[in-house]
Amino acid sequence: xxxxxxxxxxxxxxxxxxxxxxxxxxxxxxxxxxxxxxxxxxxxxxxxxxxxxxxxxxxxxxxxxxxxxxxxxxxxxxxxxxxxxxxxxxxxxxxxxxxxxxxxxxxxxxxxxxxxxxxxxxxxxxxxxxxxxxxxxxxxxxxxxxxxxxxxxxxxxxxxxxxxxxxxxxxxxxxxxxxxxxxxxxxxxxxxxxxxxxxxxxxxxxxxxxxxxxxxxxxxxxxxxxxxxxxxxxxxxxxxxxxxxxxxxxxxxxxxxxxxxxxxxxxxxxxxxxxxxxxxxxxxxxxxxxxxxxxxxxxxxxxxxxxxxxxxxxxxxxxxxxxxxxxxxxxxxxxxxxxxxxxxxxxxxxxxxxxxxxxxxxxxxxxxxxxxxxxxxxxxxxxxxxxxxxxxxxxxxxxxxxxxxxxxxxxxxxxxxxxxxxxxxxxxxxxxxxxxxxxxxxxxxxxxxxxxxxxxxxxxxxxxxxxxxxxxxxxxxxxxxxxxxxxxxxxxxxxxxxxxxxxxxxxxxxxxxxxxxxxxxx
DNA sequence: TGACCAAGCGCC
DNA sequence: AAAGGGCGCTTGGTCA
Numbered sequence: 001x002x003x004x005x006x007x008x009x010x011x012x013x014x015x016x017x018x019x020x021x022x023x024x025x026x027x028x029x030x031x032x033x034x035x036x037x038x039x040x041x042x043x044x045x046x047x048x049x050x051x052x053x054x055x056x057x058x059x060x061x062x063x064x065x066x067x068x069x070x071x072x073x074x075x076x077x078x079x080x081x082x083x084x085x086x087x088x089x090x091x092x093x094x095x096x097x098x099x100x101x102x103x104x105x106x107x108x109x110x111x112x113x114x115x116x117x118x119x120x121x122x123x124x125x126x127x128x129x130x131x132x133x134x135x136x137x138x139x140x141x142x143x144x145x146x147x148x149x150x151x152x153x154x155x156x157x158x159x160x161x162x163x164x165x166x167x168x169x170x171x172x173x174x175x176x177x178x179x180x181x182x183x184x185x186x187x188x189x190x191x192x193x194x195x196x197x198x199x200x201x202x203x204x205x206x207x208x209x210x211x212x213x214x215x216x217x218x219x220x221x222x223x224x225x226x227x228x229x230x231x232x233x234x235x236x237x238x239x240x241x242x243x244x245x246x247x248x249x250x251x252x253x254x255x256x257x258x259x260x261x262x263x264x265x266x267x268x269x270x271x272x273x274x275x276x277x278x279x280x281x282x283x284x285x286x287x288x289x290x291x292x293x294x295x296x297x298x299x300x301x302x303x304x305x306x307x308x309x310x311x312x313x314x315x316x317x318x319x320x321x322x323x324x325x326x327x328x329x330x331x332x333x334x335x336x337x338x339x340x341x342x343x344x345x346x347x348x349x350x351x352x353x354x355x356x357x358x359x360x361x362x363x364x365x366x367x368x369x370x371x372x373x374x375x376x377x378x379x380x381x382x383x384x385x386x387x388x389x390x391x392x393x394x395x396x397x398x399x400x401x402x403x404x405x406x407x408x409x410x411x412x413x414x415x416x417x418x419x420x421x422x423x424x425x426x427x428x429x430x431x432x433x434x435x436x437x438x439x440x441x442x443x444x445x446x447x448x449x450x451x452x453x454x455x456x457x458x459x460x461x462x463x464x465x466x467x468x469x470x471x472x473x474x475x476x477x478x479x480x481x482x483x484x485x486x487x488x489x490x491x492x493x494x495x496x497x498x499x500x501x502x503x504x505x506x507x508x509x510x511x512x513x514x515x516x517x518x519x520x521x522x
Numbered sequence: 523t524g525a526c527c528a529a530g531c532g533c534c
Numbered sequence: 535a536a537a538g539g540g541c542g543c544t545t546g547g548t549c550a
Contacts, residue, residue, distance in 0.1 A: 362538030
């Protein structure tokens with residue numbers, strides 16, 4: 001049962017509009033009674049006010065995310081996907097530009113009315129039914145929408161972040177917090193060391209100045225990447241490398257960052273569901289998906305609580321085995337260590353099996369890859385062919401799709417130009433690598449999304465999902481619930497696998513551990 | 523002054 | 535861990 005929520009109106013689909021002066025209370029009541037699938041224009045706009053009132057819902061249909069998936073399916077990337085835009089297209093009206101995401105914008109348009117939301121929903125459901133695999137796409141829409149609920153909830157709940165531990169770590173590595181605009185003491189000392197070694201005052205944050213100073217010291221540099229620096233023998237290199245590492249910590253995840261993103265002991269980034277074309281999430285501020293490993297010790301469970309951390313092992317090769325229906329590979333993927341199970345097919349070396357799989361999924365060609373790929377082609381022909389087909393489609397400028405129907409962007413005008421020019425072969429190969437990777441990464445992302453959606457429904461109160469990073473989840477729960485949550489993770493992995501791949505023999509192991517600090521999880 | 527780009531490196 | 539794809543984010547530097 002679908003129920004539209006638009007502003008202060010409720011509309012059970014097929015029924016009549018009801019004005020609700022207190023939407024949160026109305027949602028709470030109906031959720032308890034009927035658990036409908038809530039339909040709204042945009043979870044990012046509509047759900048936080050419910051969360052703010054302490055109301056959570058089990059299921060929703062996000063019109064903007066669904067519109068984005070449907071447009072992409074038709075090769076219409078980048079067209080406005082808001083419910084308002086979808087409604088305008090439906091009626092042949094001028095389509096508004098993509099809505100500015102900044103809140104509090106002047107002249108923010110009136111929210112779409114409940115009837116209009118219901119019309120867009122009906123249109124989307126009709127378009128989904130007309131697809132060749134409507135069941136899969138329905139699952140994609142449900143998973144994407146569930147992801148939007150999780151993202152909003154995680155932003156609301158936040159990940160535990162101990163500011164005192166963070167401050168101690170920064171102080172240990174950088175020295176005490178400096179006054180505004182100054183470098184921390186240890187960072188400044190390293191900068192001075194670099195300048196002294198080069199015999200020249202130099203700003204270590206400036207590529208140009210560094211290249212010039214090294215040149216004056218008799219060292220020719222093309223870039224100042226750490227890999228290139230490591231290959232030179234010069235006394236300035238060691239302090240410069242140390243500087244770069246610490247400077248990044250200071251400016252990306254230092255005190256200023258914490259002032260902005262950590263409140264009440266919780267880190268609250270804004271997640272962007274489907275923000276990466278493959279379906280992975282991105283973040284909009286906070287850099288939640290790039291937290292350096294050294295910072296993990298700052299993520300600590302509350303007293304009497306634990307963090308249950310789990311990541312999917314070797315997710316992408318397993319996804320490939322299941323998608324391609326390759327019996328031999330699927331049998332290996334029925335084991336906990338997929339690569340060990342494959343080793344005997346590749347001359348007994350686990351490492352060879354790994355390189356073969358990775359090269360197949362990512363288009364690698366260096367080292368032993370060609371030789372190992374030839375073995376793979378012979379031993380696992382269906383898996384090999386699956387990624388080859390995706391690469392070929394990309395090279396020819398065609399679209400590829402994930403298992404559930406998320407669709408790659410069409411080639412750009414620039415690419416079409418390039419591909420018929422002198423650098424054409426290279427452009428084609430590059431896009432082939434992208435589409436080859438897209439089908440695997442995209443399907444891995446939707447497996448993870450399905451896992452997240454299922455797990456969310458299995459968690460006992462007051463356990464909370466607090467972090468999700470591509471193939472890894474973190475739950476914050478009372479110590480006494482740790483075992484139950486660990487079991488829920490494993491159950492969710494099984495359910496996600498069945499939702500996507502039915503009775504596949506492929507296993508998707510998800511080992512969860514309960515820790516008091518994120519740093520102890522690995 | 524603000525807009526924009528490139529470099530570089532973090533994460534998976 | 536591989537090593538490929540892609541993303542976010544900050545700084546310096548250029549341009550209007």
